[in-house]
Amino acid sequence: MRRRWPMTVAGVLITFVYLLPVYWMLNTSFKKPADIFATPPQLIPLAPTLRSYADAAFGNPAIAKGLANSAVIAIGTTLLTIAIAVPAAYGLARLRLRLVSVFLMLFLVVQMVPAVNLALPMFAIFSDLGLVNSYAGLILANASLAIPLGIVLLRPYFLSVPGEILEAAKVDGCTTFGAFTRIALPISRPGLITLAVISFLGAWGEFVFGLALAADENLQPITVVLAGLTNAFGTRWNDLMAVSAVVALPVIAAFVFLQRYIVAGLTEGATKS
Amino acid sequence: MAITVPQQRVLSSRAPIRRTTAAEYLFVVPAVLFVGFTVLYPLAYNVVQSFQKVGIAQIVNGNAKFVGLDNYADQLGRAEFWKSFGISLIYTGGTVLVTFVAGLALALFFHRDFPGRNVLRALLLLAWVLPTVVSANVWRWLLDGTYGLLNTVLGTEIFWLGKPGTAMAAVTLASAWSFAPFAMVLLLAGLQGISGTLYEAARIDGAGPWAQFRRITLPLLKPVSLTTVLLCFISTFKTFDTVFLMTQGGPGGATEVLPVYAYKLAFSFYKFDVAAVATTMLLVVPVVLSVFYFRSLRKEETA
Amino acid sequence: MGVRRRLVAAISGFGLLAGVVACGGDSDSGEASGGGTLTLWQYYGDPSSPTGKPLYDLIKKYDDAKPDVTVDVRFIPYDDFNRTLLQSAAAKELPDVALIGAFDTATMASAGIISDLGDRVGPWGQQDKYFKTSWATTQVEGKTYGIPHVADAYAVYYNKQLLQQAGVKPPTTWAEMEATAKKLTGQGRTGLAISGIEGPEGATVPIIRMLAAGASIDKVDTPEARSGLDQLTRMIKAGSISPGALTWNEEDAKNQFANGKAAMMINSATYVNILRKENPKLQWDVALLPKDKTGQTFLSAENLAIGATSKNPDGAWDLITWLQQPAELQAYLPVRNKLAARNDVPDASNDPVRKVFAQQLEEAWAPDEKLAPKSSEVMTHLQAALQASASGSASPEDALKTAQKAIDESLAK
Numbered sequence: 001m002r003r004r005w006p007m008t009v010a011g012v013l014i015t016f017v018y019l020l021p022v023y024w025m026l027n028t029s030f031k032k033p034a035d036i037f038a039t040p041p042q043l044i045p046l047a048p049t050l051r052s053y054a055d056a057a058f059g060n061p062a063i064a065k066g067l068a069n070s071a072v073i074a075i076g077t078t079l080l081t082i083a084i085a086v087p088a089a090y091g092l093a094r095l096r097l098r099l100v101s102v103f104l105m106l107f108l109v110v111q112m113v114p115a116v117n118l119a120l121p122m123f124a125i126f127s128d129l130g131l132v133n134s135y136a137g138l139i140l141a142n143a144s145l146a147i148p149l150g151i152v153l154l155r156p157y158f159l160s161v162p163g164e165i166l167e168a169a170k171v172d173g174c175t176t177f178g179a180f181t182r183i184a185l186p187i188s189r190p191g192l193i194t195l196a197v198i199s200f201l202g203a204w205g206e207f208v209f210g211l212a213l214a215a216d217e218n219l220q221p222i223t224v225v226l227a228g229l230t231n232a233f234g235t236r237w238n239d240l241m242a243v244s245a246v247v248a249l250p251v252i253a254a255f256v257f258l259q260r261y262i263v264a265g266l267t268e269g270a271t272k273s
Numbered sequence: 274m275a276i277t278v279p280q281q282r283v284l285s286s287r288a289p290i291r292r293t294t295a296a297e298y299l300f301v302v303p304a305v306l307f308v309g310f311t312v313l314y315p316l317a318y319n320v321v322q323s324f325q326k327v328g329i330a331q332i333v334n335g336n337a338k339f340v341g342l343d344n345y346a347d348q349l350g351r352a353e354f355w356k357s358f359g360i361s362l363i364y365t366g367g368t369v370l371v372t373f374v375a376g377l378a379l380a381l382f383f384h385r386d387f388p389g390r391n392v393l394r395a396l397l398l399l400a401w402v403l404p405t406v407v408s409a410n411v412w413r414w415l416l417d418g419t420y421g422l423l424n425t426v427l428g429t430e431i432f433w434l435g436k437p438g439t440a441m442a443a444v445t446l447a448s449a450w451s452f453a454p455f456a457m458v459l460l461l462a463g464l465q466g467i468s469g470t471l472y473e474a475a476r477i478d479g480a481g482p483w484a485q486f487r488r489i490t491l492p493l494l495k496p497v498s499l500t501t502v503l504l505c506f507i508s509t510f511k512t513f514d515t516v517f518l519m520t521q522g523g524p525g526g527a528t529e530v531l532p533v534y535a536y537k538l539a540f541s542f543y544k545f546d547v548a549a550v551a552t553t554m555l556l557v558v559p560v561v562l563s564v565f566y567f568r569s570l571r572k573e574e575t576a
Numbered sequence: 577m578g579v580r581r582r583l584v585a586a587i588s589g590f591g592l593l594a595g596v597v598a599c600g601g602d603s604d605s606g607e608a609s610g611g612g613t614l615t616l617w618q619y620y621g622d623p624s625s626p627t628g629k630p631l632y633d634l635i636k637k638y639d640d641a642k643p644d645v646t647v648d649v650r651f652i653p654y655d656d657f658n659r660t661l662l663q664s665a666a667a668k669e670l671p672d673v674a675l676i677g678a679f680d681t682a683t684m685a686s687a688g689i690i691s692d693l694g695d696r697v698g699p700w701g702q703q704d705k706y707f708k709t710s711w712a713t714t715q716v717e718g719k720t721y722g723i724p725h726v727a728d729a730y731a732v733y734y735n736k737q738l739l740q741q742a743g744v745k746p747p748t749t750w751a752e753m754e755a756t757a758k759k760l761t762g763q764g765r766t767g768l769a770i771s772g773i774e775g776p777e778g779a780t781v782p783i784i785r786m787l788a789a790g791a792s793i794d795k796v797d798t799p800e801a802r803s804g805l806d807q808l809t810r811m812i813k814a815g816s817i818s819p820g821a822l823t824w825n826e827e828d829a830k831n832q833f834a835n836g837k838a839a840m841m842i843n844s845a846t847y848v849n850i851l852r853k854e855n856p857k858l859q860w861d862v863a864l865l866p867k868d869k870t871g872q873t874f875l876s877a878e879n880l881a882i883g884a885t886s887k888n889p890d891g892a893w894d895l896i897t898w899l900q901q902p903a904e905l906q907a908y909l910p911v912r913n914k915l916a917a918r919n920d921v922p923d924a925s926n927d928p929v930r931k932v933f934a935q936q937l938e939e940a941w942a943p944d945e946k947l948a949p950k951s952s953e954v955m956t957h958l959q960a961a962l963q964a965s966a967s968g969s970a971s972p973e974d975a976l977k978t979a980q981k982a983i984d985e986s987l988a989k
Contacts, residue, residue: 014379019400021411041422083303087300091299108563113312116552204404215663217650223404228655231653232621234828245407432818435819523774541659
């Protein structure tokens with residue numbers, strides 16, 4: 001066991017170097033304007049300050065609004081994805097039909113569609129339906145790719161629920177729906193959490209749909225707001241990095257608290273997508 | 274791969290025991306309708322638009338006219354389109370290569386057993402889930418010509434994003450940086466599927482680490498590698514945000530990959546019709562590749 | 577609009593969201609009866625920025641003068657401005673008043689994004705007060721689609737100290753410019769900063785240079801245009817214009833000049849007060865643009881237009897005409913660092929720097945009626961030519977050939 005510790009040290013080093021961009025973002029965000037241009041660069045902020053966070057990130061109403069919008073869009077997408085993908089994944093796990101593989105294939109292939117391919121026609125379609133500039137439009141767009149992913153991700157969880165248990169439940173008087181909610185859902189709880197986290201994070205970081213479908217600043221997600229403001233920051237890299245860090249915050253937090261589910265989701269969802 | 278596919282096969286053999294009920298169809302219907310409305314309909318709409326004349330006025334007021342194959346003739350006969358297509362291939366090829374090599378190196382390292390391994394492995398995935406707007410800004414800062422960290426470290430003053438070659442290298446690097454941990458996870462799953470006894474046997478036969486890697490690891494990792502490469506290829510080929518946010522396709526169109534090209538046709542030049550041609554063409558490559566992908570999947574399953 | 581959306585949301589099987597949709601940001605709550613809220617969109621800047629604040633202050637004066645009206649001003653960055661208008665037109669949520677780029681007026685008009693002001697301009701009767709170049713940008717097929725708000729020109733800002741140290745004077749010809757910029761380059765500094773960023777914004781300096789060479793902007797596959805692009809390319813390759821210019825917008829170019837990284841810059845009057853305020857120690861002045869065959873500058877201007885879906889066009893017109901009163905402009909323009917687009921606004925500031933810009937404005941170029949509807953496209957193509965040639969991915973000759981082809985196509989449509 002003893003000789004494995006050097007490996008750990010090497011691992012920490014590799015990870016640190018790999019995540020250096022993230023470190024540099026945080027490092028810069030805590031610096032005073034003058035210190036960002038110091039030569040040699042300060043590897044840790046010598047006079048750390050929260051001013052960029054106070055002024056540029058939380059002090060800017062546009063950023064605050066964008067964060068709130070992203071929260072609404074991401075939560076809406078998550079709820080919608082769960083509402084539609086979970087029963088579908090269950091149904092596809094239970095049905096024994098040739099059609100099932102057709103649908104599965106459909107949900108797999110759909111995930112290869114570039115977001116731009118959907119965003120441009122959606123702009124035209126949503127214009128007619130009055131869905132451009134609406135949370136509903138953005139949530140629909142985000143869910144368009146999250147739902148197929150969710151189905152593919154969850155179906156294995158439901159497959160692992162033995163059919164006998166569900167049949168037995170029905171014999172005991174449960175409806176099909178009852179068997180789904182009382183037995184299948186609790187068993188696949190980890191899968192549900194994974195799906196919720198993945199669809200939330202996906203919608204949180206989404207950019208193309210927001211760019212194409214939201215022109216109203218009261219609706220624009222933070223990604224679009226930030227991209228629009230980027231030029232205005234000029235050389236105020238400390239401020240830009242502080243805002244970026246705030247946008248990354250939910251992702252980092254999810255990583256700390258829900259790491260297990262994210263890793264599971266990425267490996268299983270990805271291998272099948 | 275190894276995680277989910279065999280499991281499914283085992284379970285599906287149990288199928289005949291039970292019969293399905295009508296209620297179970299109802300579980301699937303909303304999803305099919307939803308995907309129909311939000312994916313298939315837009316894709317079809319896009320194809321229709323590619324045969325119409327659609328400018329800014331038609332978007333605002335409707336009344337688009339059909340123009341036959343004019344838009345296709347326009348795009349497919351256009352050097353800019355093919356240039357952009359080529360740039361997409363270079364960007365994708367480069368990104369896949371760097372992603373795979375880095376992902377494999379990381380996988381080989383983190384496959385070893387040492388304290389803290391799982392935490393570090395998961396931490397690396399941060400690069401993969403970070404919102405692109407965030408990572409693109411960070412890369413622009415690291416690569417800044419005047420005060421960027423990279424120039425400071427190298428002692429140079431290069432405007433990385435201002436020259437065609439270095440700008441392409443930069444977007445490739447930034448994309449590979451976020452994809453490599455994802456490749457690592459896939460490849461790790463593959464490595465875990467290789468039995469340790471094979472290495473032991475090889476060691477007894479006197480094979481060194483390199484020989485073991487070449488004779489055992491690489492060949493047995495081939496199916497997973499193929500999946501990894503294909504998935505990376507498809508994800509990279511459709512990437513819009515990293516490139517758009519770092520270079521907007523510049524300088525001089527040097528990084529104008531197809532998705533950015535299509536977006537600009539639509540929202541900078543208001544040519545929604547030829548943009549639809551470009552995005553339709555953008556679909557061809559993933560479709561062809563996914564055919565390969567599913568074929569390889571099936572092979573793997575029956576293997 | 578809300579009802580329809582709610583319906584779609586409900587049909588989509590998640591009535592839960594309908595509540596969210598209903599409280600979504602409806603910005604156009606304007607009442608049709610004179611008063612209420614007016615919306616105005618602009619790309620100058622937010623209320624805290626030096627380029628945005630003067631407009632907000634001016635609007636506040638209007639608000640105070642009209643107690644029954646509230647003007648809701650929205651800042652949209654320039655890069656996103658036209659796209660946002662297009663998207664909002666599709667959503668039928670255009671602002672009452674849009675402060676648009678003068679050259680974009682024709683594009684917006686032909687797309688039906690802004691309204692014909694013909695019926696209003698006649699009775700108003702002040703169109704003759706406007707300078708011809710400025711007024712021409714509001715005309716599309718004989719109709720008036722905007723009222724010029726302000727005008728601006730480009731000139732050369734130079735760092736007096738650095739020029740003195742190098743023993744050079746501000747260049748008066750482009751040949752001198754190249755030599756002077758070269759002399760000023762070195763010690764981590766470049767001679768001249770310009771904006772050459774992706775998109776129409778980066779086309780200004782190439783256009784200025786080509787105009788100086790006697791080129792016409794819709795015909796760039798010519799020896800004149802080529803000599804202009806050749807020189808800019810040479811200067812970038814020699815390092816006397818930083819290669820970073822290809823990624824800079826005008827603000828970035830200003831920052832280079834402000835922190836002494838560039839000895840000269842070509843920029844608009846916008847930055848006069850900003851430099852004075854933010855870099856009080858910097859010693860600088862402005863000079864007329866260098867000449868070649870001509871010394872033309874680029875007209876930078878904005879027009880006030882009424883959104884096609886505005887529910888309160890009367891209120892919008894009242895706001896526009898109020899903003900254009902000479903008495904208001906006289907106080908506003910020097911603070912905003914802009915020049916008057918009309919001839920009855922005396923410049924009482926007696927500022928020598930403003931005089932240079934005013935003099936430069938007399939030689940301002942603006943696209944003619946044929947070019948105007950496509951000017952944003954054409955400028956994007958010219959910027960692409962600069963990018964291609966300066967970054968070495970094409971020779972200036974090939975870059976201009978490509979640009980010409982694209983321009984011909986744009987104009988043919």
